[in-house]
Amino acid sequence: MKKFTVLLMIITFLLCSCQANEKVNTNSKENTSSQKKTQTEDLSSSKENETELIIPKTPLSNELNQLFEQGLEVYRWFNISIMGDGQGKPVIKGELTYYPVNNERFPTYESWYQYINSVFSKEMIDHYLSKNYYINIKGQLYGVMADRGGNIFYKSHKYELVSQTENKVELKIIGIYNEGTGEEDYYKEYTTIFEKQNGKWIITQFEFWL
Incomplete structure (x- = not known):
């Protein structure tokens, strides 16, 4: 009877040790997976930062430097990335499809128009608007969906x-x-x-x- 009791205790001890080892191994795998995930996210974040266009400050006054940055913003809206984001109900005009521009800064077409006219001359704005990338629909700003890549060199x-x-x-x-x-x-x-x-x-x- 004593031998049976001792044998039972040994078996119980071995089973508990195996379960503890499995738990340690599982935690180790989870920690390794978590570390890899964090490293991947950090790498992804780093890559995103690398693609950001860094605009150094110009040798201009603060007023003109700010205007230059606004000019870059407006230029992009017409030549790099049109503001239409594909959300909302589209409107077809001729061969172009327009989407409402969801931008809190410009709740109306007029607010957007006044802004771009405060940055570029009227002649420049008339030229850009002639491309028909933006239109006024019932007072709201609509834009097509269009983008172009930058110079890869x-x-x-x-x-x-x-x-x-x-x-x-x-x-x-x-x-x-x-x-x-x-x-x-x-x-x-x-x-x-x-x-x-x-x-x-x-x-x-x-x-x-x-």
């Missing part, structure tokens, strides 16, 4: 203040590009012009480097 850019007077400033943007495969960098020049009209600065020429 772009590396960076720098600025040069060409001229500055009381009513006009010319800024040169020097784009730096490289096609890889051991090639040397090459450069392209672009011009942005600011003019003061009726006591207010606006952009009358804007060339983009991407």
Whole structure:
């Protein structure tokens, strides 16, 4: 009887040890999986940050630097990524399909129109609007869904203040590009012009480097 009791105790001890080892192994696998997941998320976040376009500050005054950033924003709306996001009920006009622009900054077409006119000259705005990427439907801003890629050879850019007077400033943007495969960098020049009209600065020429 004593031998049976001792044998039973040994078997119980061995079973408990196996269960403990399995639990430790399971926790170890879960921790490893969690670490891998965190590393993957960090890598993904890092890659997203790498693709962000970093815009260095221009050698302009704070007022003109802010206007330059607004000009970049508006230029993108017409030439890089149209504001229509495909949400909401579409409206077909001719060969184009428009979607409502869901942007809290511009609850109406007029609010958007006033903003872009505070950045670019009327001649520039008329030219951009002639592309028919945006329309006014019952007072609301609608846009098509369209995007284009940037210059894949772009590396960076720098600025040069060409001229500055009381009513006009010319800024040169020097784009730096490289096609890889051991090639040397090459450069392209672009011009942005600011003019003061009726006591207010606006952009009358804007060339983009991407």
